[in-house]
Amino acid sequence: EIVLTQSPGTLSLSPGERATLSCRASQSVSSSFLAWYQQKPGQAPRLLIYGASSRATGIPDRFSGSGSGTDFTLTISRLEPEDFAVYYCQQYDSSPRGYTFGQGTKLEIK
Amino acid sequence: EVQLLESGGGLAQPGGSLRLSCAASGFTFKTYAMSWVRQAPGKGLEWVSVMSGSGGSTYYADSVKGRFTISRDNSRNTLELQINTLTAADTAVYYCAKGSSSWYYFDCWGQGTLVTVSS
Numbered sequence: 178e179i180v181l182t183q184s185p186g187t188l189s190l191s192p193g194e195r196a197t198l199s200c201r202a203s204q205s206v207s208s209s210f211l212a213w214y215q216q217k218p219g220q221a222p223r224l225l226i227y228g229a230s231s232r233a234t235g236i237p238d239r240f241s242g243s244g245s246g247t248d249f250t251l252t253i254s255r256l257e258p259e260d261f262a263v264y265y266c267q268q269y270d271s272s273p274r275g276y277t278f279g280q281g282t283k284l285e286i287k
Numbered sequence: 288e289v290q291l292l293e294s295g296g297g298l299a300q301p302g303g304s305l306r307l308s309c310a311a312s313g314f315t316f317k318t319y320a321m322s323w324v325r326q327a328p329g330k331g332l333e334w335v336s337v338m339s340g341s342g343g344s345t346y347y348a349d350s351v352k353g354r355f356t357i358s359r360d361n362s363r364n365t366l367e368l369q370i371n372t373l374t375a376a377d378t379a380v381y382y383c384a385k386g387s388s389s390w391y392y393f394d395c396w397g398q399g400t401l402v403t404v405s406s
Contacts, residue, residue, distance in 0.1 A: 203358070209391060212393075221382055221398055222332065222393075227387065251375070265331065265332055268390045269390065274337060274346045274390065275334065276334035277330040277334070278331055281331045284324060
């Protein structure tokens with residue numbers, strides 16, 4: 178089973194700053210199989226990025242994803258107040274079919 | 288607009304059973320795989336189970352295999368999760384999630400239903 182490790186656990190930044198969130202896999206993951214979600218308190222997760230770098234519908238272009246193999250990154254170029262939330266990466270296993278989430282990175286206001 | 292509405296959560300006794308439902312609308316339900324994902328209080332996301340659009344294929348996380356059963360009724364656009372032999376570790380918000388056409392990710396989530404297991 179592939180394990181996803183996200184870092185840092187908590188990231189404290191100010192609005193307007195750049196955020197870089199990391200997701201490291203225990204073995205190589207196809208870029209097609211890597212997604213990122215945002216979750217705000219009391220809300221369901223929301224898809225941000227799929228295929229490692231494609232933005233989901235309605236997601237602002239300040240969100241970008243990159244990476245390949247075992248190292249993936251979610252970047253928020255210029256933080257808005259509404260971006261402070263918890264972010265999860267997720268990967269898909271094709272055999273047997275299943276899904277794994279990272280433990281999450283909490284992005285908090287400094 | 289895609290909508291997913293879960294129901295059936297609540298307080299249940301250890302060793303008991305519960306059946307969760309998810310009503311889907313706004314898309315061709317039978318075309319998409321559907322999953323259940325849970326989140327224990329203050330914890331991260333844990334995928335639980337997925338069922339193919341036709342209902343012919345099902346997969347479970349090792350942590351729930353043998354106790355959870357996923358099912359769907361494509362005539363009623365509903366997804367269900369039967370949970371047996373409940374333990375405190377099953378206490379969580381359970382989300383219904385629509386799979387992408389490729390199966391690779393979840394492009395829409397319900398608001399979740401809370402299951403609390405306690406005596």
